[in-house]
Amino acid sequence: MKAKDIMVPIQDYLSPDATVKKAVNLLRTAVQKEQKNRVMGLPVIDDDRKLVGMLSMTDILKAAYPAYMKMADLSEFTWDGMLESLARQEGNKKVKEIMTSPVITVQENNPLMECVDLLLKKHIRQMPVLNKAGNVVGMLSTRDIFCAVTQSMIENK
């Protein structure tokens, strides 16, 4: 099996200049719409149809999470409403300011082992699948690979 056999074909994507607020709306509807293949994030594609980044739910939480929290153990000293108010401030930023870039991608003809190798080594949960022309054709997630791989496990039994 190859990446293209199990990927979810691309449906939604974001523009790098869209506001985070708009991206959040899109992400929220995408989450509700795709019950089966729950998306965790969307590819960011510019006007030339080139992939420039990924914006995941984690990216949005990371943007609201202050740098100093990472530098020291301060979780005991936070207060109710802190994260919400920080998150609100992110709404007017642009997608390109908080997206993950560069993005780890796979080619549509890559075997699944190569996909898993990337997912595990780079600590990611999903990645865009590119065709030969370099355009995004789909998304591949841990969940997709899990389903595909465990299918054969059950059938062999």
Next chain:
Amino acid sequence: MTQGVTEAAKQIVMGPAFWIATAIFIFAYALIVSEKIHKTIIALFGAVVMIVLGIVTQEDAFNSLELGVDWNVIFLLISMMVIINIMKPTGAFEYLAIKSAKIAKGRPVMILAIFSVVTAFVSAFLDNVTTVLLIAPVTLLICQALELDVVPFLITEALASNIGGTATLIGDPPNIMIASKAQLDFMAFIYHLTPVILVVLIAYIVSIKFMFGKQLVVKEELRQRVMAMNESEAIKDPVLLKKCLIVLAITITGFVLHGLLHLEPATVALFGAALLLLISGIKDPQHILAEAEWSSLFFFIGLFIIIGGVVKVGLIKWMAIEVLELTKGNLFGTSMVVLWFSAFASAFIDNIPYVATMNPLIIDMAKNLWPNLSGVQLLHHPDLMPMWWSLSLGACLGGNGTAIGASANVIVVGMAAKMGRPISFKKFMLYGMPLMIESVLISMIYIWLRYYVF
């Protein structure tokens, strides 16, 4: 006197070795200032070229006290880094900062003042960058809680750490280097520098109150967020913390007594580091040792060898003679020049290579003035002592002048940018430069009164 100087100048042979070493020195320093390539790489490369071209031998570089790597400095730095790396995860510094904010009752100007004192005090014993990296995250959290601008807090903490670091032998690398070259002990620094630093710190706190006081206003209900924080929750490992504090106390006592015990400061620090490794229960020391700032340490190693080269060929001696001619051998004038020149030089360039150059220069100056003396008699000549203190005060306090003057400044500017509140070079200087000039003025009056009037 002038005749003696000319005599000494004649002894310098300006042959090929002189010019090659001078070229390596100037080229390396220019590249370090340009920041095009990492300074550690340049220092190491310059150093090894000095050895390859035979300006200094490897024996000189590795083993000579006069021309080689000052292992006293290197091991003192490594040991203090090891101690602090073990202490970091205990939560002691978070505790200290939260406690301070609560003592200030969440009032911003009080927080600014208390944080400055705490930062200065901690910096007097630990590396400045480490201190800022430990205190700043909590400061930023408290600014968030009080909905205050982070800029005044970050700038004042960096400046306070540079001021506090000047107070002791172990507070700032220039002092460590001066102490080693001039064979000055820990108590000499306490006796000669701590008093003036206390005055500088008081003046500093009064000044920052006027600079920032008006813009720092907090809503009453926000102060409750700070008062609700329970500082005791910061302590993650009370057992390890106790061990760390015991070792720190033993080490500082060791520093106080090292002159009497005839032990070098590096020996004292290494004892502390080894003791803490032993009792902390750490299974594999690899990650603690690896976390030492190897890049800075190799920067020192490279610089020492480069300086060794230009000392050996006589460049530093020539510079010392030029300085003496300029001040006509007037030692008060010379120490004032050293103070102010060091301050402005350190505001724009790294004070570590600067002090590495100035140390042998001052020794060469002394050799010219008192050719019959040697050893401690020469290094501790009563007329030379103010020169060492001027160098230390100038080089350490000068770092406050600009955003690039000290590593702690660079760190807080980076943090401010991450917080979405970038501090421009100009903005930093607007606060840093007047505060630096104030502190150097105080130092000038102090040196004049203490060493030349009374």
